[in-house]
Amino acid sequence: MTLALYNTLTRRVEPFQPLAPPRVTLYTCGPTVWNYAHLGNFRTFLFEDLLRRYLEASGYDVFHIMNLTDVDDRTIKAARAAGTTLRRHTEPFVRAFFEDRDYLRLRPAHVHPRATESVPAMIVLVRRLLDRGVAYQGDDGSVYFAIDRFPGYGRLSRLDRREIKVGARVASDEYAKEDPRDFALWKKAGPDDDAVGAAWDAPFGRGRPGWHLECSAMSLYEIGTRFGVETLDIHAGGVDLIFPHHEDEIAQSEAATGRPFARWWLHGEFLNVRGTKMSKRFGNFLAARDLREQGVDAAAVRLLFWQTHYRKPLDFTDEALAAAGEGVRRLGEFHARLAGAAGKGSRGEGRLAELAAEFEAAFRAALDDDLNAPQACAALFQLAHAGNRALDAGAGGAAAAVAALDRAMAVLDVLPTPRTADPDLARWIEAQVAARERARKSKDFKEADRIRGALLARGVELEDTPTGTKWRVV
RNA sequence: GGCGCCGUAGCCAAGUGGUAAGGCAGAGGUCUGCAAAACCUCUAUUCGUCGGUUCGAUUCCGACCGGCGCCUCCA
Structure with a gap:
């Protein structure tokens, strides 16, 4: 038997074959650090952890890239609302994410590129797309990707280009696009962007990266500089990223490189609460740290x-x-x-x-x-x-x-986290256990049970075994 | 409307064209001073409904019912 994985691209389970075994390049879409990641987000990260660990257990040499989206609409909005800078607003959430990651025993990615630190790579990618004529600068100064100039558009999500309904949320930049379904690669800087420090100079104007661009640029940069390739073995994320995020990543990347962007696309399903997806929007979320605080x-x-x-x-x-x-x-x-x-x-x-x-x-x-x-x-x-x-x-x-x-x-990795009592408490417990042993030996079960009950009230469980009484903190 | 996911015991949940894994909970028992842990026994003639294909369907096909997601920046 060999590993077979469901590929969203083909909608089939296919025998897994990396480009250059035993190396496997794995890119997983990381958190947007505008707030605490909730358990739903972590369900996807856990699924990716399983994938990563099983690949490693199967003898593959995995290079795992997980980005941190620290500039996008939400991070800017949140920073603006908090009256601070993008960096200052996102930093605590980056730290929180790593804490949560460690709490949930996720294996750390080998690299965590940050969008704000990858702008040069994004500029390079946009230039390539402009040079190839698949991107254009709109009247508003932003740079857009022309989906009509990329024949494979819609292959991953299986959305026919003609069928993609223009959403109810009509963007203010609508008029600037050649086609309403084109998406932004580079957004011209606005007052809010500059106010929070979310704007960079580029040959095509001061602005900030579009969300999709970030992942393409960071992943191509990482595998390009390290391994000299432009194709990922696996790209994973939640099902909600299939469209438009991953579809757009494919368009940008493949239009720029002329090569397949990723061989396997894996998507994890949602974590629901009473049948509805867990989401900040719905207010039905639980942060990983909430569970940790609950013990x-x-x-x-x-x-x-x-x-x-x-x-x-x-x-x-x-x-x-x-x-x-x-x-x-x-x-x-x-x-x-x-x-x-x-x-x-x-x-x-x-x-x-x-x-x-x-x-x-x-x-x-x-x-x-x-x-x-x-x-x-x-x-x-x-x-x-x-x-x-x-x-x-x-x-x-x-x-x-x-x-x-x-x-x-x-x-x-599902063995219980060892609970330890501090030495003083442990000594006291040992003494209680010994006292109970003496009571049991002299058939004073009333006293023995009293001690056991007292310990239980303090969260210490006893278990009598042939080799003596064991205790543990619960 | 388009693209998808789901409906299996009290709860959670695998699964296969040949007659239902596992976990939790529950009942009885063994062990134990009593517990705990562990073990033993039991707990879906049945897999949303109705048709069809088949020797045979929970598994394939169709319709329907019900729940949910995505359709321009949600993991």
Whole structure:
């Protein structure tokens, strides 16, 4: 089996084949840092993390680029409203994004180009398009892309050019375009742009980049300077980016380079709330940091997302999150048990080693099939179940099973975040546990239960095992 | 109107032309002083509805019902 991925370009699951294996160039559309990214945004980033990690686990040498959109309509508007500069407004949100990313255990991209630091590359791209005659300067001074001069326009989104309805939101620059459906590459600077420091000088006038231009310019720059190519292996984002964002990126990039822009286009579905997409606009959003502040283990969020295929909408509820949290706990118990057995010399052959081999085959088969993470999770829980049975029976091979589980965790990363108590508290807990042990030994179960109840009230759970009482902070 | 997604147990959710993974929740049991954890047993004759193709459809086709997204700067 080899990895096959659904390609929006062909609307089919196709065997994945990078341009120059083992290298894989991966570009994922990053956050617009006008505000905190919400969980819906992170569903897409999590799906991309799964993709990235599985490619790496499959032996590919992934170069992951994730841009930061720090100049666009929303960032400018927000900076203006806050009475500050673009840079000052976006900086805290960039930091917040990285914090959230770390909280959710996303593997950091190799580079995070910022739009405001990539203006030279954008100017180069616009010039190329002007030189090739597919872009033009409108009467308003902005530069537009002429979609009629790019025959492939609409291929990704499958929108017939004639069918693209002119939206209700008629832009003020409408009159300046040759065709209302043309899109801006470079927007002439306005008073607000200059006020917040969102304007740059260019041969074709002072202005700022259009949103679509940013991604094309940054991705082509990164892979061009590093690898000397103009085609990405994979470009990913949310389904809402298919049109117009990605469609326009393709038009700009391919019109400029004459080469395919990306071989695979992957799109993740939305995170919904009561059936409707989570969105700042609808006010039904939850920021990643909200969960962190509630003490939600990121592993639960990850497992919740993995249990629905990335191309299916997922309704976010507290119940589903709690259910995923239980699953995480179960996996954590199993891992600890397995590691304990491995530490006691359950090595070499044995039932557990067999189970591990079966598991790994099933796990890979699932993820090879267009990242079927729900199926991979099913395999994981089957391993936990059969593995617990085997452990009960004293089977060998625990070391091999731990190794297999750890390899799977390098991809899914859903083991519980270890909770630690500070040393003073730990000492106190140990003392309580010891006192309870004495009570139990002398059959004073009333006292033993009182101590257990008191500990539980402080968030400490006890578990009596044949080798002594274990405790953990919950 | 165009382009798409979805409808599977109480909840979440995989899946295949041959008779329904997994998680959570629930019930009973084993173990335990009692718990917890783990394990065992049980919990959809059925996959939105109606037709069609087929020896056979949840899976293919059609219609319909219901929910949702995108259609110029939303992940």
